[in-house]
Amino acid sequence: MGPVHSGVRARRLFGFGSLVLTVALVLSTSSSPTRTFSQISPTMEVDPEYPGTAVERLRNIQARVKSLTPDDLSKDWEEVRRKILWAGGLKDLPHSVPGQGYTGHSFNDDNHCDLTPMLGEVAHNLHQGEIRGIAMGNKLGPGIEVASLPELGPGGSWSTCTNGCHVEPPQDVAHVQFRARIAFKLVWTPPSFSSFVLVDDSGAYLNHGTPTGALPDLRARASNYNLVKGSKYAREADALADRSAGA
Template identity: 65%
Template sequence: MLCFVSTWDISRSLLSSCWKGKALHQNTSIRKTGRLPCIETNGKRRYSRSGNLASREMSTGSDPHPDANSRHEPFVDETYPGTATVRLRSVHERVEQLSQQDLSGSWDEVRRKLLWAGGLRDLPDAKPGAGYTGHSFNDYNHCDLTTMRDDEADNENEGKVEGMAWSNQLGPGIKIASLPELGGGGSWSTCMIGCNKDPPQDVAHVQFRSRIAFKLVWIPSKFTSFVLVDDAGNLLATGHPKGALPPLEERRTNFRVVQGSKYATAAADFVN
């Protein structure tokens, strides 16, 4: 049977519909106009490489969460092939579990929940480069939650991202800090400098060749609340934390870094 599906935008709803064995063009928000041919034979679907998504052959009844230590990724994002797609979907599922109350407690607790949702351990006492996550979401810059494949985790900047150190070996820390139960690959709170360009020229998209699972953006003009947005800039959640927040100038700079891009739209809609 020949069917056609929309070009993949790595949204959770699209992945979910495929794993459930449904036609991908149903119950999916279509963001691109391309069509991706799909041939179904003997209960298996094969997708061509003509669009953004290339899929290895996968049974329609397969487990959506393969073994955490497996390097197998049922989907390959051709635009950003470094994306750990199963892990990204798992992060979105965890974000959905966070209530408004979860994201409106003390900042310390909210930040720990963001780490948990992103598949990261809370390791404030580890050494930098050895799994330290005390900086994650605590400054203006380390606010991209990125899920990258194992074979991309050791990539270094080497001049790819403007304003970043030439050598920024993150691989060992990613392996230590990443929670394995979310799927293969790893998670990290990467620097978002350069995300206001089109296409984004930040660490996630350039160094790791990966989409982001979510980005934290502080809402102007008080900068006491934040939004979480996905790789396309769509709103995932809002938070109103209390207590000792990151310094005000860090929160202001956070919004300036995304200003003028798709990642600023959701925050601008909530300007207070």
């Protein structure tokens, strides 16, 4: 197939669950740099509410998360973090340059705790100022391309910022900048913040663990919980805390 020029419109029929969505795509390659991500195909499933979601990739990520056991996620923190990166389709790149694939911060602070699977072109979206506390631009695309594991499906993965997720609909990087759902969110559980839960975009439980060793700073873990406190994303963390208190 030859190149598709700017202004050419193609109509595609996509199914998502019981929904059928007719999408008009405006495809342009004449002004875009070459991408290393898999491109949108006519048969690709699309999420009508968050069309930037890499749906196939999201499902494969969640399958990987569920393939882990709580024991797997209760070992030394660095080993656990590498498993979380692997499940999310991210490489462990602690020595790369920030902005060029570095993932040493991923799940290691209070905020970079959302795993977002986005379509390839969407990964290059820039922040236009809608999200409080996020820098203008927030250019993540080049790093996403470098750090994403290709075997989980088209598109890429990134550990996006969780701030803004406490409102409905969420006003965070995943949902606003990338128009994508999260595959999972890591939330540390009160009151000691020594355990965490992994929950999906609706806040439903996926997995949990109680890692050992050098955890992220206690203040960061407490701040991570406070970013979701009172929202759907805190429910499973609160439930785990209640079960632990009653044990």
